[in-house]
Amino acid sequence: MTGLQGTNRSIRIEGSAHSSTIVSGDHNVIIQVFQQLVEQPVEALADREDIAAIGANPYMGLAAFKETDADRYFGREAQINKLWERFRDLYERSEIPRVLPILGPSGCGKSSLVRAGLLPELVQRPLPVRSSMRVAAMTPGAYPLESLASVLAEVNPTDPLLSDFEEELKQVGRDSNEYEGLRRIANRIRDIRDTPLIILIDQFEEVYSLCKQPEQERAFTQNLLHAASDPTGNVSVIFTLRTDFVGETQRYDQLNQIICAEGVLIPGMTKDELCRAIAEPARQAGHTFDDATVDLLVNDTEGREGALPLLQFALTQIWEGLRAGQAPIVTYRDIGGVGGALAGEAQKIYDKLTEPEKQTTQRIFIGLIQLGERTQDTRRRAIVENLVASQDTIESVRRVVQQFSSPSTRLISLSSQDGKETAEITHEALIQEWKLLQYWIKENQEKLIQRDKIELAAEEWKTQDKSNDYLWQGKLLENARSFRKLCGREFSLSELAEAFITQSLAREHPTFDKIVNCRADHSGKHSAEPTWH
Known part of the structure; x- marks a missing residue:
């Protein structure tokens, strides 16, 4: 194994390039995980010498389970199998796009289910019509085309057009008037016919909540749909989406129709599933929770909206209490139960x-x-x-x-x-x-609205090569200048937004640049605004 580690960043490569693979890329952080990592049954993992000693915390806190956490992900076995069968059936029905939407409210465990459940299952148990599967997992972020290009570069690092992936994704085909970049890139991958590509878009709602460039949003969506509709079957798409963002998909009729026809709504966990999710990681780590503790946590979690991350956070705190010699029930009461643990911890730090x-x-x-x-x-x-x-x-x-x-x-x-x-x-x-x-x-709602409006305009200016035509003037510029002057002590703007306002002022007042440069402090921020008469 080779590894490169830095602050909150890791690249890990394990196994052979001839097996099924998972390539995971979140916001330009790429982790490549091969089949050997996830193909061992849990029983075998329990006997390995490198299993963490008793005392190491087996719970996730607020973090979602990832592909590398498959060995400690419990409770969703039936749902994993259901999703695998649904994807198999979808793949075999060649007349429709190979797109599987996985829907649910925030906190229902969509990301964990797919990343620690379905993806390892697809690698361990490829579809019957294929000998192996190649999976690329990503989150869109504010620049979904850049994120997609990054993960594709890890899938096919020898492509001669590697450095131009993002530009290729932005291009429309000459004859088809379709975004064909993803399909073309995928078709150049070695052995793509034997090992097709599955692209997981986790947290698809970021396309609407974080991406502020309509053209990039459109290109990203249409690249996925076009590639997943190609009759070669080389590309399939799985994505998770919060249910409160389903309405946003109506701007793309085909995507919306796919969601309505093929979407899988993730149910809440049953009592038995919650019991396994609570008890099995502890057992695997060398400790057994008593039935009363498990029942207490199950009853506190069942029926609570967005409860799964709260449960994991409470379990993380309870385990830390165990390491300090405190009984689970004592920690449970101290943190305020499943519902109070998260907010209580934030408030405790703040106080x-x-x-x-x-x-x-x-x-x-x-x-x-x-x-x-x-x-x-x-x-x-x-x-x-x-x-x-x-x-x-x-x-x-x-x-x-x-x-x-x-x-x-x-x-x-x-x-x-x-x-x-x-x-x-x-x-x-x-x-x-x-x-x-x-x-x-x-x-601060009104101020946040104004901040977001400025940031959105700055992003649009950037996408238009910072053309003067997209700078603000008049009332819009005056409002932005006032916001920076009056709210700058409370609300920071991005470097791009600061530059956008500065250039807008420079265009309207040609002497502005000289005045500002004279008043700039050592931090590079503007210490004052000139007054125009």
Whole structure:
């Protein structure tokens, strides 16, 4: 095995390139996992010498299960088999696109079910008509074409057109007027006929909540549908989607029709399934929960909306209590049960902060929220440097972020994008459960709307090669300038949005650049705005 590890970033390659594979890429972080990793039965894994010693926490906290967690994913065995059979039937019906939508509300376990359940099952048990399967898993992020190009590059690293994948995905065919890039790229993959490509789009709702470029949204969607409709059968698509975003798909009739006809709605877990999800990871790690503890957790979870991440978080806390010598029931009561554990942990961290740190915390979390349009609010990934408001420093922001991203809680997840550190709320359950965060969002709603409006306009300006025609002027520009001046102490804008406002002002007032450059402080932020008469 070879490995490369850095801060919140890992690339791992195991096994042989001649077997079925999973290639997973989330926001340009690629993990390649081969069949040998997931094909062993759980009974065999339990005897391995490298199984973690008793005391290591087997639960996931707020993080979704991934492909590498298949050996500790329990309770959804029947649903995994159902999805495998549904995908097999879909694949064999050649007259329709090979697209399997998997739907459910936030917190029902869609991502974990597919990534730790269905994908390893497809690799371990390929479809009868194929000898093996090749799986590429990704999340769209704000730039879905870039994310798709990145994961395709890992699938086919020897393609002579590798560096042009993203541009190829943007191109429309000369004769067909269709986005054919994905189909063409897939057809160039070696042995594609014997080992077809399955693309998993996890959290497809990010196409609507994070991507603010209509043309990229359209190209991404149509690339997937066109490739999945190709009669060669070389490409199939599986995606997970929150049910409150189904309405957004109506702008693409074919996609919407597929969802209505082929979508699988993920049910809540039964009592027996919850029992397995609670008890089996502990048993595998060397500890057996008593029946009373399991029953208590099951009863507290059953019927609760978005409960699965809350349950995993509570179990994580209970296990840490065990390591400290505390009985499960004592920890359970201390954290406020399944419903109180998540919000209670966030509040506990917040209450220990100094007053300036509490103010920074509010600004950070507000910067990690994307207001919903007819949908629930969602998390928003941000470059850490862009979370620094005018009264903060990068050091003060990092100190607070570290408090909420420690391994024991991980309420905020850190990764990297284009070499820059990024942060995001680990699970949207925190947005729904933490009352203080809900209060901050409500109090700042109008400002958040204005911030998002500026960011959206800046993204459009960028996609148009920063043409002056897409700069703001008049009332729009005045509102943006006022926002930056009056709200800059509370709300940070991205570097792109800052540049967008600056260039808009420079276009309207040719002397603006010189004035601003004279007033710029050492952090590179504008220390003041000139007043125009």
